[in-house]
């Protein structure tokens with residue numbers, strides 16, 4: 050049979066293995082994966098814990114933002130109410146939107162991924178458990194601090210998309226906007242960390258035999274989700290960085306009087322912001338597809354069409370960002386293109402909806418709480434989708450823009466597309482993490498209250514919008530016939546809240562967190578997360594032969610539990626999981642996983658401290674936190690990338706796998722590649738900003754730095770990448786002294802620093818200043834980015850030397866060195882491009 | 893890599909088409925030149941998809957995974973093709 054890696058798929062026939070497993074094997078597994086207690090919970094990295102904390106935290110933010118919405122609805126129930134003064138109302142809607150989008154929706158779908166994916170793929174854990182822990186704590190601590198700004202009147206008030214010039218220092222002089230820029234910019238970093246984990250997890254830790262076509266549809270959704278985050282989020286990170294630079298140092302990126310352009314922000318924001326909507330919707334759609342199949346007791350109709358729809362959404366959603374800017378006066382043809390793409394993007398969503406309906410039609414649906422939430426979600430989402438197509442028509446959008454029609458549209462899509470599916474998922478998957486399922490009776494109350502509340506709140510908003518009520522107004526005058534409609538909306542909002550309350554009561558009464566004695570497969574799902582599990586996930590890792598293995602092989606659960614498949618115990622006495630190949634999921638090697646550690650937690654707290662203290666302008670404590678954060682992260686990395694004494698081990702049925710690999714086969718290499726794509730996207734968006742400003746404001750541009758200076762800059766970068774590559778090459782040579790690669794690497798990093806130093810120096814010599822014009826600002830921003838990467842390269846050189854001195858850079862190849870070499874080579878390439886491109890245009 | 897290239901080929905070409913059109917419309921705005929260029933780019937992209945589809949049809953099929961990949965890839969190319977034509981229509985109509 051065809052093989053991707055040289056592994057012979059015929060070997061799968063050895064499973065399930067006959068006979069009993071040796072005594073003590075299971076006990077050892079339990080000891081290795083033992084549960085943390087008390088304060089140790091802070092050091093937990095296992096996905097069962099981190100995933101659960103993550104979901105709970107995201108739900109907390111949903112409640113908090115929901116409370117803000119209720120207060121806003123009280124304020125709007127009657128004209129000229131005095132509950133919220135104007136300033137506070139502005140902070141409320143900004144915080145509501147921001148918290149819902151950035152602290153609830155994206156983290157929630159990511160959290161559910163961290164919780165579910167390892168079980169669904171039958172991996173012991175995702176490949177970077179400490180990264181998940183770091184991402185969670187950074188988000189939680191940072192998010193809480195961000196939210197408390199509301200109590201001090203310091204919350205941002207520029208709307209969830211923070212358009213300049215309103216958010217520039219002239220019109221928003223306080224630190225409110227800085228809270229948003231630094232807080233959200235930083236939380237995005239944690240979202241990216243989670244996405245790296247998820248992408249590598251889905252591609253590399255699937256159970257053997259789980260080829261692309263047998264991968265659960267949810268895993269597909271999460272794969273596309275992760276990739277979309279990696280492409281989209283850098284844009285908003287760059288945007289927040291630029292706006293912060295403008296506010297702090299007066300670099301005029303968005304100031305048209307000095308060659309900037311306020312619309313640049315809108316491009317950067319929406320290049321992220323629209324895909325963001327799909328980033329929220331796709332995982333929810335994956336969940337729906339899984340649940341629909343189980344609830345109707347039939348395989349999903351058109352599985353491959355849904356996969357295609359996910360992929361198409363992933364692509365097309367990047368071609369629609371400017372439909373948020375139809376009213377800004379773009380060229381006609383551009384408007385036409387974006388309008389066409391906006392209509393096209395509804396097609397894949399339509400495919401998904403039709404496939405769900407078909408599955409309901411073909412199967413025998415059970416009308417329990419998850420099904421109700423699924424159907425309620427589909428109906429609500431379709432309504433939102435239809436109003437979405439309406440506003441994709443440019444002339445209609447000119448009328449509806451910035452009115453309550455849009456508020457109605459976006460809530461239908463978000464609540465139907467993500468919130469209802471999330472509640473369905475809570476009901477459906479609770480038996481996997483709780484010893485009791487949630488109550489059907491209370492659940493039905495929760496559903497009907499929420500569903501009615503949702504429609505009663507948001508349907509009327511379409512009307513009041515068409516009647517002219519603008520969004521983001523803290524009150525309105527009587528006599529416009531808006532009163533009754535607004536009152537109905539407010540009553541609806543409280544009905545919805547009552548539904549959420551019913552859910553909370555259900556959780557309080559029935560949810561009991563457990564990792565090993567869960568209520569089990571009450572709905573009869575067919576995928577691997579319903580195998581019996583402990584903290585180590587499944588006892589043994591099954592060979593997957595179909596899309597719903599539990600339906601097709603009724604003995605699977607028993608065999609897995611008895612250890613008759615891969616990795617029935619611990620092969621090395623450490624935490625470990627099997628890394629498989631991306632297409633056909635053939636076993637490649639055994640990954641040794643890091644255990645619990647306080648460093649990710651401490652690193653996250655200090656990272657959050659760095660950003661928050663920076664916002665309140667406490668610079669010295671902030672930088673101290675920054676340094677501590679770096680130390681914590683290095684310390685956590687120090688434990689990773691170690692050899693065990695067995696070069697290869699038996700992973701079951703006599704199949705032997707290596708315990709250490711390097712290069713493109715290793716999971717570390719994949720993570721580094723993805724990280725480089727993230728950095729690359731930040732760079733690409735920076736270059737876009739540079740050319741964009743040149744395009745709209747060329748008269749502010751002056752001659753660029755001397756071309757001759759390239760004669761110094763480019764060779765320096767060339768040397769950097771050459772030396773780094775040489776370091777790797779020399780490591781594999783027998784005759785090389787052990788310190789040689791380390792020194793070569795250090796020289797490479799120094800060459801990097803020389804390159805960026807020379808480039809900076811030539812620009813300073815050219816007389817252009819960053820605060821002079823859009824040109825100055827973007828050039829120095831690009832140089833600043835490069836300098837940051839080079840500084841990380843220097844840090845890496847120190848790290849490599851330290852590891853070298855302890856004999857941890859092993860021969861002939863070593864992952865730590867490989868990854869650092871990749872970094873330096875990339876940085877050199879980006880530096881060279883920066884040098885050339887910034888000199889390409891000028892006055 | 894080959895498999896991924898086939899699987900995503902149609903959509904990648906759609907993306908290339910879209911961003912080329914965007915850049916072109918931003919640089920030249922809306923004169924006849926832009927419309928003509930749109931047509932040329934569109935034809936080139938459709939040609940690329942046709943070539944890819946021709947190649948994809950000749951991949952040898954050994955396992956269920958292979959035929960699944962081929963089905964999704966061909967459909968993706970179909971969707972990409974239709975989307976490209978759709979994307980080019982504004983140049984004729986606007």
Ligand code: HEM
Pocket residue numbers: 115118119121122142143145146147149150154207208209210456459460463464468506519520521522542545
């Ligand atoms: C739970 C019920 C909810 C109610 C009653 C509600 C109500 C509101 C209200 C009254 C506004 C302000 C309208 C204005 O003044 O312009 C608003 C804005 C918004 N809401 Fe909600 N909302 C709810 C849930 C959600 C959810 C679940 C999400 C996202 C996942 C969300 C995202 C937003 C966004 C993005 C805005 C725009 C904020 C801005 O204008 O900057 N909301 N919502």
